[in-house]
Amino acid sequence: MLIVTPSIAIPDSELIERFTRADGPGGQHVNRTESAVELRFDVANSPSLPEAVRERLLAKSDRRMTDAGTLVIQARRFRDQARNRDDARERLVEIIHAATLVAKKRVATKPTRASKERRLAGKSQRSQTKKTRSRDWSRE
DSSP, rough: OOEEESOOEGGGGGGEEEEEEESSSSHHHHHOOOOOEEEEEEEETTSSSOOHHHHHHHSOTTTBBTSSEEEEEESSSSSSSHHHHHHHHHHHHHHHHHHHHHOOOOOOOOOHHHHHHHHHHHHHHHHHHHHHHHHGGGGG
């Protein structure tokens, strides 16, 4: 059982883990052991997720999300399978937890009159500075 929040828990039966050989340091040992973990979680068809969280996860343009709505997490940071497995599960929890938080609506604002005037004053100042740099070619 993977507990994301007090109200969201994902049973192990919804998680698909595949173990592969990892690249990186480890000598000959790395060629024989399957320490890398590929964790798959079907977001689109999971009964454990509330509808709002599911929609936010599917709406995210994340490269780890397949077209079918499956979230694929690859963990190969550590040399042993157990630590990579825990790492993949922790990252899944972080992704789902981030989707539970609702982003605040942006309140549209207008620039103040003073800020507009400061911007225009700065533009004219820069314009004047650039004008003084140029040579007057008509006199030569």
